Amino acid sequence: MSSERLERLLKRTFLDYQQTMEFLRAPLVIDRAEGLYYWDVAGRRYFDAIGGIFVAVLGHRHPRVVAAMQRQLERVTFAPPLHGIADVTLEFVEKLGAVAPGNLHFVKAFSGGSESTEAAMKFARQYFKQTGQPGKYKFVSCYAGYHGGTFGAMAASGTGRRKTKFEPQAAGFLKTFLPLHYRDRFATWEEANRFAAQAFEDLIVAEDPATVAGVMLEPISNTAGIVTPTDDFFRLLREICDRHQVLLIFDEIITGFARTGQMFAAQTFGVTPDMICAGKALSSGLIPLGSMIAREDMADAFWGSLEADVQFAHGHTYAGNPLACAVGSAVLDEILEHDLCGKARALGDYLAQRLESLRALGVVREVRGKGVLRGVELVEDPVTNRPFPPDRKLGTFLKRTALANGLILRIDPDWFAVCPALIAERSDLDEMVELIERSLRDALDLMAHAA
Template sequence: MTLSPQQIRLLKQTFLDYQQTSEFLERPLIIDKAQGLYYWDSDGKRYFDSIGGIFVASLGHRHPRVVEAVKRQLDLITFAPPLHGVSDITLQFVDKLASVSPQGLTFVKPYSGGSESVESALKFVRQYYKQTGRAQKYKFVSRYYGYHGSSFGAMSASGTGKRKTPFEPQMAGFLKVMPPTCLRDRFDSWEECNRFAAGMFEDVIVQEDPNTVAGIIVEPVGNTGGIITPTNEYYRMLREICDRHDVMLIFDEIITGYGKTGSMFAAQTYGVTPDIICGGKGLSSGVLPLGAMIARQDMGDAFFGPAESEIQFAHGNTFAGNPLACAAGIAVIDEIVERNLCAKAGRLGEYLRGKLEGLKQYGVVREVRGKGILLGVELVKDTDTNEPFPELGRDLKQTALDNGLIMRIDPSWFAVAPALIAEETDMDELVDLIDKSLKQALDKIQR
């Protein structure tokens, strides 16, 4: 793809996220059109988008039902100020999201994205403890390799070194433990490793003093770090630890929500109910920026009192609950529920997983993991030593793009999470593209 002088100048007047513009200029991707499972670049080349943008286009790009809902809303109201008003469509979105959330989680506050949802959940928990007589509970425990967003609190809860170190010092009161995937080679079984990894949360809580700890925040299936997929027991243990020490369990479902794992939320897939879920990304299928914090009703009730009580949440965002975004969110949830897309994600995921397992024939795949259609493949130099293979991932990124395929590659693993509109034939096309790209990348490296 060749860029015009004006495009080059403009790219130097802005940023892409988490990458060097110079690197992007060597291999630019200007996307002009998207529909369903595909992007088209400005040269007209088509790409299979295996991750819905970046875990966002849950129903594919520009889903007609979602686009239609937003068009209808454009004729009614496009902005209501959260400081002194709310539109009915925003309240309908609250109702809709509560209706598909795990039992008891009916307190919903819409936001404009993932970081806003996480930031608000952290502040909500701190204020909740302050005004319910446990003011000294303020610390959060999360995982290394986790990512919860770019704002200061969400970043402090994140365990992704390179995205944090330029901004140190981090906020005080954020502690980390290792995720199970990083520890697995030290244990005889995956189950035992997960038990140990879950137990570390309790160790930290006890050492810090449970009276000072407010919450645990985790992605049920962790993207950064390579689709980290703990056992059901791991999350059962986290729930029990939180109950034992009066600590809130927060699931960051910004990637895992809205059907991908085979249920509306991964909490339901894992059979564990957290106290708070944070949502974003696929909630509007990428049509408009939308996120949400979904909390236990009784936690929300703790902020309800007479005007003079001043116990309202001391937090707000101008665009939170934007009517257009909420109209999109309602359409997404209706489509998932009416077409039973959670069950479809489970079926399709099994099919896709089986096909991805076939890549093991190349001797560089350690594991295929994930839940539903949110799947990751770990690349290693050899399956005896399990040494990571970042060179292969870096090359795979280029060959995949050359072959018209977009995946999340980082660089010793890659992830796919195709939109819920996909069918088995689309999975065949996707795995053919991955297979071809992997073979070419390996050839290049081994030459």
Template sequence: MSPDTAASATWPADLSAYCFEVPYSSDTVLFDSAKGIRLFDTAGRQYLDGLSGVFVTCFGYDCQPIIDAIKNQLRVLPFNPPLHGTNRPALELARALVDLAPASITAAKLVNGGSESIEAAMRLARLYHRTHGNPGKVKILSHYHGYHGSTFGSLSLTGRPDVTRFGPGVPGIVHVWPPDCLEEFWGVDAEIAQNLAASMIERTIQAEGPDSVAAVIVEPVIHLRGMAVSTTAYLSRLREICDRYGVLLVFDEIVTGFGRTGQPFAAQTFDVSPDMLCVGKGISGGYSPLAAVLMSQKVAEILGTSGGQLSFAPSHTYAANPIASAAGAAAVRLFHEGSFLTRIQSLSEYLEPRLRSTIAGRGDLRAIGLLYGVKLAESGAHGRGIGAAVARACLKRGLVIRGQDDWIVMAPAFVTSKTEADEMLDILGDALDAVCGGCQ
């Protein structure tokens, strides 16, 4: 049964009350259940999840240790009055995240989602400079073609034309070109592009006035550029530039964090320590909305009290919720106890050469850990829409990936077996044959 037939047979007649995340189409799936890394729709059709939901379900859809932690917490304390105290799972999770992060990180603020963690980092950056007697340092630099979230502040950092329909963003945001864009749009050599992009950030800080710039926020791997991977040299230059001008460096690790790049965080993969890490998605394995902003000592100390405890408000009603925190604490424990860094390395070593063979010259592979992006060669009528066409062809064949513009991305769950990986690549190969034909 095709997805189109399944959808027409199982969707309710009236969908007018529900606002979809993306526009409804004949490809929209009504999911019903899941097991392992397989999803099932209401017509019984199954889909291999090659995207971990959206970089989230790294332990699959039936991870018993996390399920048990949530069930146990539900029985004991489903919610606590946030204006009057906190809960033990939140304390446990904060300590576990700090221990997982680079040594420079000393504190964690728990929030509900990635956008919220970005917003918290923006506020913390401005508060940091105000506390140190520099209230004019409020501007924040971010990359064109990056993505940082859907709330208004985080969306303002997203330098893409498709978000301008909401009108002007918050003031004080300045966009700069990432190395990948210099390579593609201006034909700059890769190594030169890395150096030039870093120099442009320094020039931008100088042009805006160092006394007005609070922070630089970047994704170490830019998802919406088809997983454009930064280099250690580029990120190290950013660290040096930020230190030179008294600017905070923030890594948006919503996608790259929690093992995706082969280390707990991309900061460790690239051996560059930012002042703040924004983390989310895989942090709870997808079992509860959860994210965090992780802070270095110099940032955390502005939040301290005479007793040494930290506080940062205003916050949100469900921040550090006991159920979400229990899910996150269980996920971090499982990450350690299950030796998942070793499993990630093994699966990535198996997948990458086979994925490269599957692509077979029809695009350029970007790979780091279990994050894969393919910049596709534009083909025929599809042109710049070839990524979406390949993703649709995969979905029709029972594989979930993401595709947009001229790229596709995959991010298999950490628990994916080699047999399941081979099945994913077989489907991807068929989809590429159908869309690209012989464009090799």
């Protein structure tokens, strides 16, 4: 494609959360993908260290999942949502419920993450209306967290750059801070976590628990920089929610499906929430798919006669789509049959070790995460922990050098994250970390010359 045509076409669309003019400096136009790699239209290969965007947990175009989709294409691709449900959708409900923690067996499939978080919040509000506490409607979430781009999900999100342009936000969404926000004010990480958990309770009490429906958070927050709280933080949060009859809702759209070492991060941290929102890896990138998973006993509040009119007043045209559910079931089967949770734990330890070796570059403050979901915080001085100044962020340069080295990462100005597909072996991680190291060195060079 000529550069004129490319520019003309890019001007007719937009890239997610990106400035198209900046993208045009080195536009990545994808031609194909397989396993751990992408190829662009010029035939250049890229190591995909992030599964597209935390999606391709089994790598791109996994043969088993492609075959499941092809089989379903030959049967039915759309069931009439107001009249019936596909058998594969029911199978998916059973499979996803079976791998969720506790009695989280109530499942509704949607077409992505934002639909799932929106639905979870609507479900929580209607649940309280039908169980004698109609005044509970507020949600508590975190600054720097992300729950999606639609209006309710955006209101629950706390990333300034993605919110302020659309203010005013919906009412009833309250925010507090993740433990990372407090870390430098306490002697230990454990204390910062306990303080952050207590702040949730202080907020709920100050707002009046009779008005608070739920706490929504990502067990490991990506947009905040792979913030990884302690098990104790989640134990305390569970106790706080129980004390005030507030639902604990985990947004596992990034942390779900084996990558943290268990099917869900809830299991990794040893806490059972009341609801889970899933997406991304659930289809390993074949088709849009998300899900809302809730305690089965919560669903009792929605069970009644036609006259009672208590059904969940919600739906989407493509919700529970048979093609997507056939794909989701195949992904779950593959994870279970090959113990990819165990593989994520083993590979994750090795990955953490390899990323720690980047400290030799003198710009790493911390390596965080669980399993194969890892983040690396970048600072100008790792002794004093002084960050790079706002106009010279290493991540900004890394964005350019990583692509030039054939590497796709999740990069923020002050950190980067990886989440390699679980088809990777140690040698693939070696290749990935070598590319990261080379890209960081190039970024430091580029920054030095830009100064």
